[in-house]
Amino acid sequence: MFSDSMIIFRKELKRIFTDRRTLIFLVLLPLIMLPAMYSVMAKMDQAKQQDIAAYTSSIAFYEGRGNGDTAERFMEKLSAMNTLITPVDEDDIPRIRQSITEKETELLIVLPDSLQARMDDYETFDVGVYFNSASDYSQFAMGSVRGILQELNDEMVRWRVISRGIPEEVLSVFTVNDGDIIFDLAAEGSAMAKFIGLLLPFFIIIYLFVNSMKVGLDSVAGEKERGTLAVLLVNQVSRLSIVIGKMLSVMVAAIVGAASSILGLIIGSRYFASMFGETGGLSGYSMGGTGLVQFAVLIIPLAILVASMVIVISTYARNSKEGQGMIMPLYFAVMILGMATMQSGENAPAWMSRTPVVNSLLAMKSVFMHDAGWSSVLFASLSSCILAAILIYLTLRMFSSEKILFRI
Amino acid sequence: MLSVENLCKTFVNRKKGKTERVQAVKDVSFQCRPGEIFGLLGPNGAGKTTTLRCISTLIKPTSGDVHIDQYSVLKNEKEIRSRLGFLTSDMKLDGFFTPDYMMDYFGRLNKMDKINIDRMKRQLYSELQMEDFITKKIDKLSTGMKQKTAIAISLIHDPDVIVFDEPTNGLDVITSKSVTDFLLKQAEAGKTVLISTHIMTEAEKLCDSFGILVDGEIKELGTLKHILSSSSADNLEDLFFSYILPERRTQDVQ
Numbered sequence: 001m002f003s004d005s006m007i008i009f010r011k012e013l014k015r016i017f018t019d020r021r022t023l024i025f026l027v028l029l030p031l032i033m034l035p036a037m038y039s040v041m042a043k044m045d046q047a048k049q050q051d052i053a054a055y056t057s058s059i060a061f062y063e064g065r066g067n068g069d070t071a072e073r074f075m076e077k078l079s080a081m082n083t084l085i086t087p088v089d090e091d092d093i094p095r096i097r098q099s100i101t102e103k104e105t106e107l108l109i110v111l112p113d114s115l116q117a118r119m120d121d122y123e124t125f126d127v128g129v130y131f132n133s134a135s136d137y138s139q140f141a142m143g144s145v146r147g148i149l150q151e152l153n154d155e156m157v158r159w160r161v162i163s164r165g166i167p168e169e170v171l172s173v174f175t176v177n178d179g180d181i182i183f184d185l186a187a188e189g190s191a192m193a194k195f196i197g198l199l200l201p202f203f204i205i206i207y208l209f210v211n212s213m214k215v216g217l218d219s220v221a222g223e224k225e226r227g228t229l230a231v232l233l234v235n236q237v238s239r240l241s242i243v244i245g246k247m248l249s250v251m252v253a254a255i256v257g258a259a260s261s262i263l264g265l266i267i268g269s270r271y272f273a274s275m276f277g278e279t280g281g282l283s284g285y286s287m288g289g290t291g292l293v294q295f296a297v298l299i300i301p302l303a304i305l306v307a308s309m310v311i312v313i314s315t316y317a318r319n320s321k322e323g324q325g326m327i328m329p330l331y332f333a334v335m336i337l338g339m340a341t342m343q344s345g346e347n348a349p350a351w352m353s354r355t356p357v358v359n360s361l362l363a364m365k366s367v368f369m370h371d372a373g374w375s376s377v378l379f380a381s382l383s384s385c386i387l388a389a390i391l392i393y394l395t396l397r398m399f400s401s402e403k404i405l406f407r408i
Numbered sequence: 409m410l411s412v413e414n415l416c417k418t419f420v421n422r423k424k425g426k427t428e429r430v431q432a433v434k435d436v437s438f439q440c441r442p443g444e445i446f447g448l449l450g451p452n453g454a455g456k457t458t459t460l461r462c463i464s465t466l467i468k469p470t471s472g473d474v475h476i477d478q479y480s481v482l483k484n485e486k487e488i489r490s491r492l493g494f495l496t497s498d499m500k501l502d503g504f505f506t507p508d509y510m511m512d513y514f515g516r517l518n519k520m521d522k523i524n525i526d527r528m529k530r531q532l533y534s535e536l537q538m539e540d541f542i543t544k545k546i547d548k549l550s551t552g553m554k555q556k557t558a559i560a561i562s563l564i565h566d567p568d569v570i571v572f573d574e575p576t577n578g579l580d581v582i583t584s585k586s587v588t589d590f591l592l593k594q595a596e597a598g599k600t601v602l603i604s605t606h607i608m609t610e611a612e613k614l615c616d617s618f619g620i621l622v623d624g625e626i627k628e629l630g631t632l633k634h635i636l637s638s639s640s641a642d643n644l645e646d647l648f649f650s651y652i653l654p655e656r657r658t659q660d661v662q
Contacts, residue, residue, distance in 0.1 A: 007516045015504055227500035231561070234464050234494045236486060237517045402467045 004237045008245025009252075016215055016253050026211060026257040034264030048136070057083045057106040057141040060096040064111040070119070071111055077148050078109070083141070100132050106141040107131050119156065190369070197368035201361040202338040203265060204258055204299070208306045209334055211257030216250040216310030217323040224405070225319035239399040243311065243392055250307035255299070287368070294367045294377045301384035302360045306334075308391035315398045315405075341365065356383040410440040410463070410569050410600050414472035417458050432458040434624040435472070440602050440617075442568070445595045447615030448604040449644075451652045455624040456604040457496060460573050463602070464494040476569050490518070493562040496573035500558075503547030507538060507557040510546070511564055518565035525564070532560040535590055552583030559587065569600040576610060588614050608645040618644070622651045 016022050059078065063071035078085055088096055088108075099105040110128040112118070118125045127149060131142040158168050177183045223229040232242060287295065309330060317323035334357060341361040344352060352358045359380040366372035398404045417433040433455040440446035450456045461467045463474050465485045473480050479487040501510055508529070515525035533539050536556045541549055546557060555575070563570065575591070576584040588610060595601050595616075605611050611618065618635060620628040628635040628651075632644060641647035 004517060007513065011505075011513055015502070019504060223502075226502070227498050228502045230466060230496070230499045231501060231514075231558075232517075233466055234489060234492070234499075234562075235514055235517050236489045236519060236565070238486075406467070 002241075002244075004241035005244040005248065008232075008237070008242060009248045012219065012246060012249030013252060016249065017256075022215065025214060026253060027260045030207070030257065030261035030264045031267075032264070034261060035268035038265075038268035052136055052140045053082075055082070055137050055140075057081065057137060057144075058104075059083045059085050059141065059145070060088045060092070060099075060105055060108045061085050062088050062090060062093060062108070062110045064115060065113040066117075067111055067113070067115045070115040074109070074111065074152065077152050078145065081141075081144050081148065097130055100130055100138065103132060103135045103138070106135070106138040107145060109145065119160075122160065193369045197365040198342055200262070200265075200368055201364040202342050203262065204364065205302070205306075205334055205338045205357065205361055207258035207261040208254045208303055209310075209331055211261075212250050212254040212303075212306045212310040213324070213327060213331070214257070215253040216246075216307060217314050217317070217320045217327065219246045219250055220311060220314040221317040221323040222314075222320045224317075229405070233405075240396055243315075243395050243399060247304070247307050247311050247392065247395075250310060251300075251303045254307055255303050258303075288370065291367050291370060291372070294372050294374070295364065297377055297381050298360050298364050298367065298384075301381045301388065302357070305356065305384040305388040305391070308388040308395070312391045312395045312398070315395050337361070353379075354383075356380075356387045360384055409442060409475075409477060410446075410571075410602060411475045412436055412438050412459070412463065412472075413475070415459060415462055415469050415474060416471045417455075417462055417467070418470045432624050433462070433469075436619075436621070436624070436626050437472075438619045438626065438629055440569075440600050442600045443595055443598050444616045445591060445601040445603065445614055447611040447618045448602065448621055449606065449608070449611055449618055449648060450604070450621035451606060454621045456621055457498075457573055458624075459621070460494070460496060460571055460602070460604055463571055464492060465489060466494075490565065491568050493565070493567040493570045495558055495562040495571070495575065497577050501546050501554065501561065503545060506543050506545055507549075507560065508542040510557070510561055511542075514561050515564045520565060528564050528566055529560075532563060535593065536560055537586060552579050555579055555583065555587065559590070567599075569602070570594055571602045573604045574606070575603055576605070576607065584610075608643075608648055612644045620648060620651060627651050 016026070059081075061075065061078070063074070075085065075087075093108065093110065096105055096108045100108060108128075108130040110130070112125045112127070115125065129142060129145055129149070132138040158171065161168055161171060220229065223232075233239075310327065313327045313330070314320075314323050317326055337355075337358050338361060341348075341352070341358055344362065344365075348362050352362055353376065359376070360383075363372055363376045363380040366376065415433055415436040416431070419430045419432055421428045421430065436455070436459055438446065438448075448456050448459065458467070462469045462481065465481050465488050469481070473482055474488075475481075476488050476491045479491070481488050505513070511529050511532075512525060515528065520528070533542060536559060538553075538556055538560060541553050541557075546554060549557065555578075559572070559575065562572075570591070572591070576587050579587065591601055591603065591614065603611075603614070612632065615632075617631050618628065619626050620635070628639075628647065635647060636643070639647050639650070641650055
């Protein structure tokens with residue numbers, strides 16, 4: 001029986017890996033596209049930041065009534081920014097606000113009346129800064145102005161304290177982690193491991209699923225559609241051999257495709273990490289020998305499970321197109337579970353470690369972070385195998401059903 | 409020997425909560441002996457393909473049975489498949505591969521060793537005149553070449569019983585002739601051959617005995633001489649049309 005599965009497996013692999021179009025979509029495209037995509041995204045992001053920083057913001061400034069020198073101090077501080085400050089009258093305020101909504105002006109700063117008198121009375125007053133959160137330039141200018149106003153506020157507090165004859169040291173009671181000592185006690189490389197553990201399991205499950213779909217839907221539903229499956233069924237080969245052979249080929253294609261995508265991700269990681277404020281990419285990261293073994297123990301049953309999911313739908317569907325429609329809800333469910341794993345934190349809820357697919361992703365996350373226990377790895381692997389066996393059994397039942405196999 | 413015994417096949421369709429039963433084959437029985445070509449004749453939708461699919465183990469009979477020698481399609485699927493070469497027009501070959509690769513592939517799946525596969529390949533390539541296109545992708549072949557390839561693949565394991573559903577359908581006269589000559593040779597070599605067709609002239613030339621299937625029922629069974637003797641028709645085509653065009657039959661009787 002197993003030899004028949006191997007004959008079918010080899011033929012399916014030959015079909016997948018010698019077909020130029022499949023090869024391009026499965027292997028080459030992720031290898032080239034992912035680095036290219038992340039590189040373009042990172043470069044665009046960088047160019048955008050540079051453009052915003054170089055942009056001369058247009059800021060309207062209403063100094064309030066009777067503020068004189070105090071308003072001057074505000075203006076002086078703001079002029080340190082790369083801005084064009086335009087003083088405006090009270091009557092202009094509605095027009096300027098409209099202009100901000102229309103993204104023609106970035107900010108409007110409105111000082112309250114009688115500032116100096118309020119300051120002398122130690123009153124707290126509010127400076128209004130109107131901005132537009134839908135405009136990158138306005139948001140960036142808002143951030144800069146907020147910093148400058150905070151600085152000015154600190155200066156004014158210092159002035160108040162000093163003017164009362166109190167030493168300015170009273171303003172600071174303690175600092176946190178100020179000095180040359182290294183306070184972050186994370187092991188070397190563990191920050192990168194955390195980053196990888198957070199992202200890679202999600203990408204792995206998505207790539208496994210997408211690649212299984214690429215070849216798996218054609219493997220049975222496509223053959224039904226083309227009328228090539230019946231030729232196989234009238235030969236001396238058991239239905240189990242057909243299912244196993246096809247499932248293994250989908251699994252190998254999914255793993256190869258996922259490996260190619262992950263390799264593309266590693267190549268593009270320098271750009272990708274920079275977008276999330278990390279540096280250096282994934283190239284310096286190492287899993288270690290035990291980690292690699294644990295990873296293999298997890299990924300192979302997981303790939304078998306994903307391939308079985310696709311094969312069961314592919315067997316039920318009349319054709320590839322119907323299969324695509326049927327598999328999409330499952331794909332979204334897997335995506336949501338992958339995202340849930342990303343957000344699960346260090347102590348994931350108990351249901352996650354008991355749910356197939358999710359527990360594999362959680363265990364994989366731990367493997368990447370170098371703190372996976374064998375019990376969780378083996379449990380996840382076993383649960384994937386059991387669910388895959390159930391799905392293979394279901395597929396076999398479908399292969400024995402005329403209604404399903406010949407409904408085209 | 410191929411023996412079809414009281415074969416019935418009913419399809420159950422469920423649509424919008426309603427169950428519809430379609431009896432495609434009704435109590436069909438016939439036998440086909442070694443060295444003989446049996447022609448199962450009938451119009452489209454008569455139940456020919458369903459009957460042949462039951463014989464091939466692709467679908468299960470609702471009742472009745474089919475035997476090849478002592479083996480039953482209900483109990484000995486594997487033994488039946490090892491003795492049967494089956495081909496229908498709705499069975500296609502994967503166009504991505506070459507005929508030669510597919511011959512090896514199906515040879516291996518039929519538990520043959522390399523020596524036997526090569527022997528059968530040489531024999532079938534020569535008899536079906538396939539040498540010129542065995543290394544071309546099936547997608548690139550003409551209809552006739554594809555049909556020859558499908559025939560060769562269905563016979564790679566040298567089966568005793570050959571069941572072909574409309575083997576010359578859609579072929580040009582030359583390819584059609586080479587296929588019918590090939591089937592005659594197979595019968596001469598002692599194989600049991602069953603074909604379905606609605607081309608009466610071809611059936612008359614090729615077949616030793618006939619079964620006329622209309623609406624899932626066998627209406628006539630036997631040699632040409634036997635079935636013509638019990639009717640007023642002069643030839644097979646007239647007899648056939650008398651069943652599918654009842655007004656013609658009435659005229660004949662009058």
